[in-house]
Amino acid sequence: MGKSFEFQDNLELDQVEKNIMQFMQEDHIEYSYNSLRELLFEIKLRKNIIKGAIEMNEARHEFTIFEQARCNPNYWQLTKAGGFLLRPDVSPSDAIMDIYKNSSLYAFECATASVIIYYYATLQTLGHHIFNAYFQGLYLYSWHTDADLGLVTFYSSGFLPGDIVYFDNPDFNPQTPWFRGVNAILLDDSRFFGHGFSIKTNEKIVQVLNKQRRQGSTRSAALTSLLTRPSFSRLSALTNRQPTSIDFKIKQPFIHHNLSSISLLNYNNYIFSLGYQLF
Template sequence: MIKISGIPFKQNEKWQLGSIEKTIIQQMQNTSIVYSYNSQNELLFELKVRKNIIQSAKVMDKSQAVFTTFAYARCNPKYWQLTKTGGFLLRSDVQPGDAIMDIFRNSSMYAFECATAIPIIYYHAILFSIGEESFNSLFQNLYLYSWHTDTDLGIVTFNSTHFLPGDVLYVNNPDFDRKTPWFRGLNVVILEDGKLFGHGFNIRTAEEIIQILNEKRGPDSHKSAYITKLVTRPSFKYLYRAANFSLTDRTSKIQRPIVHHNKNSISYAHYLYYSL
């Protein structure tokens, strides 16, 4: 169920939505969970970001960036400094948006782990959602390493049996072979058709991904890999507001998201906004 300012949502016929956005709205409406928004624009922004997350995942799927462990990570030194731990630290002489775009433009120069792939997809999607100027203001000190993300991304993770296209799920492999610990699990983006993208696994059905992970289990293992109830997404509401403020205004008027978990409503994240 979708509510705008507490009122049940009715789609505006003037909206020119694509098939992905329509699929997301339909799935939101066909659940008892309440997706609450302050305005129609806030809802439209989330739909745009979710669509772009899906599109960014598809672009990464076709890229030449390869899956590897942190020990063998690599990046383009023109835009990033490779840290000892296998992270990518933004160079001080380049713009954040340019550096993120380079990962996709010169993908053959990059290798990273699946947990790092998700923030890269998020940043790429948000860049296309809010524009270069706002992106460069929000994300001036990018560091790509596993699930390390800028606080302005507002990543939230919670347990749920309901998820939407553009969400990220975790596939756990409890009996992974200790000789290949990188197959202990996989972070995947849900696409509009229900298929999943996982870096190093490409776009596959859930059954196909589970089958591949099951082949990476230890000897005499009988515990199958499975999709957990962990759902991860960026803070769409915070990003919507932050993208509409200049850097000076944002630091004085918007407080970063404070996350609370609520099993009965998607309003599990309550954001505090105030003016000084």
Template structure:
């Protein structure tokens, strides 16, 4: 259910939502949770951001970037420094917006795993929504590695039996073959109509995603892969309140190089809690 300024939201004739935006609004309305917004502007920011995350996922799917483990990750050295851990560190004097766009415009130069892909799509979708000036101010020190993000992205996760297009869901493969451990799961962006984009898996239905993971199980496995209830998303409302042009005090978020491909955000937080931070 959507609530704006304390009242149930019903779009009127002034709302000119396209098909994707309408799907997002309907999904928010149908969830058992209350989505409360202080204004229609705040609501529109979330709808536009979710739409742009979906657009970004489709652009990545149509591009030439490929799936890779951290050991074989690659990036364009003009914009990013490839770290020994397989992360992409923004080069000095490079615009965060330009570097983020380059992942899509020069996609053939990039290789990364599915958690990193989701983070890239979150950033790219927000860049489309906010514009370069606000994006550069809010995210000046990008480092792309697994689920590591700038604190102002406000990433959080929870378990639920529903999702909204633009969310990241996790397909878990508990009986993955150890020889191909990177198929332990797939972080995938919900596109809508039971379609999901998982980097390395392209856009598939949930059934096809599970079918693909099931081919990567142990030979004697009796446990199918499945769509878990884990949902991960940015804090859209906090992001919507950011006003470009003001100075922001940035803190350095904790980081752990866990070297485990295709982990969920919840697993990343576990690694962050129990391993040395850098």
């Protein structure tokens, strides 16, 4: 059983970290941790997710569909499906950082953007040495991720800053299927960053999606209760292990679907429909 922590004024937290803690305190869900260190790790990682989202919003990445995806060939190999495969002569940390440093060379859709932000935040939290040891062979395509990121998705009545939420547009115009929804990251001021949407309130994102519905639609787009987040405890545990003795990791197969802006739940359901198992 984890130990519950009450808010402590003597913790050395910056304003963003305090905001995250406040969200936790006000949530009706009780969050428990094996140690104070594990709690502080999660808060730091959530802060870095927010940082990565804000920096992507300020950068020059473009939103596009898989057929028109592009990347810096000095760090990534662009696959026929529109994915980015890490070059074997490049370190994972350098490649992730290049997405931010040379943002104008990159274009991708919103699920891929969410994964990139999570990798960026994980790198900022773990440091280059640990990140490079555990995140070899990266492939950026939709929700395909390294097992150590430990992505989970589920329905919840409450979100925390750094969570990925999903806005669903059930009556999207079939001529613009990338407006079927948007994966967005909750920031600590209760606004959301969605790649291609910039930083907006819940209401503003819904307004944009509603303008992209098929003719005659009577159903509004809406923020769903679906959330996605990494395994904070799993990532925290990486800091206690020797990077030179990495356990063998089962690699997930590359599953291409060519559907922009889908949720992780839909991605997982598609994988299951093909007979694959997630590890």
